[in-house]
Amino acid sequence: MLTLPTDDARLEPYRLTGTPLVPRAPRIPLTRTAFAAAHVVSDPLRERSPWDTRPAVDWDATLAFRSQLWDQGLHLAEAMDTAQRGMGVDWPTALDLIQRTMRAARAHPMRPRVACGAGTDHRPLQALTTPDAILSAYTEQAEAIEAAGGQLILMASRAFTAINASQDTYHHVYRRLIDQAKDPVILHWLGPMFDPALTGYWGNPDVAQASNFVLDLIAENPTRVDGIKISLLDQTHEEEFRAKLPGHVRLYTGDDFNYAPLIEGNGTHFSHALLGIFAAIAPAASQALEALAEGDTLTYHKLLAPTVPLSREIFRAPTRFYKAGIAYLSWLNGHQKHFIMPAGFQSSRDITHYAQVFRLADQAGLLSRPDLAEARMRTLLSLHGIDQT
Numbered sequence: 001m002l003t004l005p006t007d008d009a010r011l012e013p014y015r016l017t018g019t020p021l022v023p024r025a026p027r028i029p030l031t032r033t034a035f036a037a038a039h040v041v042s043d044p045l046r047e048r049s050p051w052d053t054r055p056a057v058d059w060d061a062t063l064a065f066r067s068q069l070w071d072q073g074l075h076l077a078e079a080m081d082t083a084q085r086g087m088g089v090d091w092p093t094a095l096d097l098i099q100r101t102m103r104a105a106r107a108h109p110m111r112p113r114v115a116c117g118a119g120t121d122h123r124p125l126q127a128l129t130t131p132d133a134i135l136s137a138y139t140e141q142a143e144a145i146e147a148a149g150g151q152l153i154l155m156a157s158r159a160f161t162a163i164n165a166s167q168d169t170y171h172h173v174y175r176r177l178i179d180q181a182k183d184p185v186i187l188h189w190l191g192p193m194f195d196p197a198l199t200g201y202w203g204n205p206d207v208a209q210a211s212n213f214v215l216d217l218i219a220e221n222p223t224r225v226d227g228i229k230i231s232l233l234d235q236t237h238e239e240e241f242r243a244k245l246p247g248h249v250r251l252y253t254g255d256d257f258n259y260a261p262l263i264e265g266n267g268t269h270f271s272h273a274l275l276g277i278f279a280a281i282a283p284a285a286s287q288a289l290e291a292l293a294e295g296d297t298l299t300y301h302k303l304l305a306p307t308v309p310l311s312r313e314i315f316r317a318p319t320r321f322y323k324a325g326i327a328y329l330s331w332l333n334g335h336q337k338h339f340i341m342p343a344g345f346q347s348s349r350d351i352t353h354y355a356q357v358f359r360l361a362d363q364a365g366l367l368s369r370p371d372l373a374e375a376r377m378r379t380l381l382s383l384h385g386i387d388q389t
Contacts (some may be wrong), residue, residue, distance in 0.1 A: 004355040016370050018362040021283035026073040026290040036074045036278035037082035039326045044340040055342035063104050065335045072286040075113040082276040088343030091122035102148045116150035118142040120157045128159035131172045146182045156190040158197045167203035184226040191232040193319040222246040229254045229274040242269050256315045260304040277311040280329045306364035313356050321348040325357050332373040351384040
């Protein structure tokens, strides 16, 4: 029995009730491509000034976390915003992460796909004031990722919005990036709820007009586009957008609120997945996708339904702080020995949030080692002055 805080500043008893899901590989091939966007595990013994220097990474724990995702049939979106790109993790660290991950992926028996984020974050915004400067920055990262063997995700860049770029600028940069890539790329539309600096992306604050621009961009050379990841938390928009895509171009949902119906689809179209929440709910996600592949939609929804309240809590506003919840669950489940994040990001959420994530993870069957999770939660509560009897 634990004593947990509530949002209205009360303390109430809580007893674990969930039945933990056992992580395992899918029995059959999945019918949806599912990328889990994974976090980075810090090495707190080597990190001296986490706000001013490169983060110290616990490489063994970081790669082991990825391996257990692959063991469950999930693919990996590497060095994305879940890995704190631009929020504690710099490009040199991200490239090191990509290179290590690609070596581990090649050695893994599941032969997972790994798609990696290419951006412009290795150069200061004041140096990225022209289309060619932005293109050059993207190209440098893209070439390094391709040399490591990764597929490109062209991450949304703050450089465009910093100069209030026109659609002509977006077109100039993205057209070159898409056409020069070794393999078909994944585009990346991250909404301002994930990063306020990306407000007005694609050169138009109107989502409908921005959508038309992106659809036209894809249509110019659709064979060079694997898909587009959209994170706008708008189910209706995503459904309308994916219906307009060329047949082979995938919509990778980044909607951490509405992923269950979007992935299931409406009988005509469906979304694939590129989700941070899948790193936190891997057993439920993998086994639900297995059920969907078997035509068992009842089990699909039974597994995913209790994960939705959990995801909505982890991704609640300010949404960009969701990474703390991903790392927190990793710690509770024994994938890392501590709850310290690059740039001290664990402090971005309060103890009532962590208490609610604990409750919801338990109820979704996602505390795989209940005794360990309860012991670690007791420690965290004590650090916040909430004594346990």
